[in-house]
Amino acid sequence: EADIYQTPRYLVIGTGKKITLECSQTMGHDKMYWYQQDPGMELHLIHYSYGVNSTEKGDLSSESTVSRIRTEHFPLTLESARPSHTSQYLCASSDRKQNTGELFFGEGSRLTVL
């Protein structure tokens, strides 16, 4: 069982609100990722980090931002949520020393913006 946790699991908010999705892992993994998943579609990488103070944007353009101040923590923030941000957000981590690149996922945060 993977030790990676996301909160909140479900969030319903109004347009214009600021939200932060939390992600923490206790496996000591250097690499962490945020994916966006919509029904019937492939996962899209929106942010990733290869270590403390390292963050990069992924393939999918996103208005969100991330930070990596501690190895175990990788929060995602939306300054002003819009209905187009409604989606499932999955956090994942992997071990840099493992060449096969297995991803360990959290259980996801389902965001609904009204």
Next chain:
Amino acid sequence: KNQVEQSPQSLIILEGKNCTLQCNYTVSPFSNLRWYKQDTGRGPVSLTIMTFSENTKSNGRYTATLDADTKQSSLHITASQLSDSASYICVVTDRGSTLGRLYFGRGTQLTVWP
């Protein structure tokens, strides 16, 4: 263009029956291919990994095959159980860069009926 195509998009089978899910990819150069299982409302969990030199690998009732020449993989589920109801996602990693980019399929939604 998605470089990982999965079929069928959805599948319904009766408990106890076998089924086979397909994954075709165009990712090159190829590093490895993983099958993930994603239960409803949960994050994906790795079932098995196939590297270039492997043709078949089993994990309990799950058997994965890989044909690197035709760039096809299959996941065979034997004696299906209700708990097999989930989305099965094929993920291919390239080795064309140090980052090991991941390419996700859209998944096959499997429903097992009693």
